[in-house]
Amino acid sequence: MSQKKVLVTGTSRRVGLHIAKRLHQDGYAVLAHYRSETEGVQELKGLGIETIRADFDSRDSILEFVTRLRHQYRSLRAIIHNASSFTPTDDDLARAAEQYELFFYVHMMGPFLINQGLQDRLQGDEGNPADIIHITDINVENPTPRFDIYGTTKAGLHNMTLALAKKLAPNIKVNAIAPGPVLFTESHSEEVRQAMMDETPLAREGGAEPVYLAIKSVLDNPFLTGVSIPVDGGRRLSKR
Numbered sequence: 001m002s003q004k005k006v007l008v009t010g011t012s013r014r015v016g017l018h019i020a021k022r023l024h025q026d027g028y029a030v031l032a033h034y035r036s037e038t039e040g041v042q043e044l045k046g047l048g049i050e051t052i053r054a055d056f057d058s059r060d061s062i063l064e065f066v067t068r069l070r071h072q073y074r075s076l077r078a079i080i081h082n083a084s085s086f087t088p089t090d091d092d093l094a095r096a097a098e099q100y101e102l103f104f105y106v107h108m109m110g111p112f113l114i115n116q117g118l119q120d121r122l123q124g125d126e127g128n129p130a131d132i133i134h135i136t137d138i139n140v141e142n143p144t145p146r147f148d149i150y151g152t153t154k155a156g157l158h159n160m161t162l163a164l165a166k167k168l169a170p171n172i173k174v175n176a177i178a179p180g181p182v183l184f185t186e187s188h189s190e191e192v193r194q195a196m197m198d199e200t201p202l203a204r205e206g207g208a209e210p211v212y213l214a215i216k217s218v219l220d221n222p223f224l225t226g227v228s229i230p231v232d233g234g235r236r237l238s239k240r
């Protein structure tokens with residue numbers, strides 16, 4: 001297994017934490033990015049996983065993160081962009097503008113500057129291309145109007161997948177994983193959870209492992225670029 005680092009963003013909890021732990025378990029050298037110091041981050045450190053802290057809330061902090069990585073790492077095997085902000089669009093225009101700015105930094109400018117700034121560090125193994133993987137959302141194709149700021153910025157990330165797949169070939173593959181209902185949040189009421197499962201052909205909350213399995217299959221496949229893999233139990237087919 002490659003000892004070049006796999007950078008995963010947003011590993012403090014939930015899906016990102018699971019991805020970091022599973023990659024480590026499967027023998028990858030993980031570099032786990034986090035913003036908040038959580039029990040999850042303590043767990044990663046306890047496993048001997050290298051961690052790096054940054055807030056992707058401004059151009060300067062993202063650029064500073066890229067500079068730090070450039071100084072510390074000569075080569076990376078993959079970058080997995082999992083960090084995300086998820087809240088419904090605020091009715092107040094000024095607050096919605098703040099949300100737009102933050103979501104734009106986290107979902108679009110962050111991944112763009114990190115990908116662009118580290119592209120020469122990305123190196124595959126045994127003549128195969130390296131990987132960039134964007135975690136998007138099934139909302140990019142069938143949006144939920146109440147979450148339109150979240151959805152449109154994730155749609156930008158989806159489009160970036162296609163653009164960078166062309167731009168960074170043949171040395172780097174660029175793909176997206178588009179989750180559906182994999183882990184509910186505390187804000188999902190029992191009623192909303194049930195409605196989402198009723199709309200999902202496989203009728204369950206998928207969990208973080210299916211996201212990891214999709215990531216692993218992309219990392220293992222040297223002839224795949226510019227694709228988006230839905231991990232959604234089929235919900236995109238029936239979502240209203």
Ligand SMILES: NC(=O)c1ccc[n+]([C@@H]2O[C@H](COP(=O)([O-])OP(=O)(O)OC[C@H]3O[C@@H](n4cnc5c(N)ncnc54)[C@H](OP(=O)(O)O)[C@@H]3O)[C@@H](O)[C@H]2O)c1
Nearest residue numbers: 010012014015035036055056082083084179180181182183
């Ligand atoms: N859960 C689902 O069912 C579902 C469905 C569709 C798509 N997805 C996508 O799958 C991915 C993982 O989902 P999740 O539910 O595990 O997400 P989550 O619980 O919202 O976690 C997001 C992660 O991003 C980090 N983050 C947020 N804002 C940041 C910032 N300004 N700078 C740096 N890091 C920041 C968070 O760190 P803090 O701990 O500091 O907040 C956290 O580690 C996301 O990209 C999400 O959009 C998930």
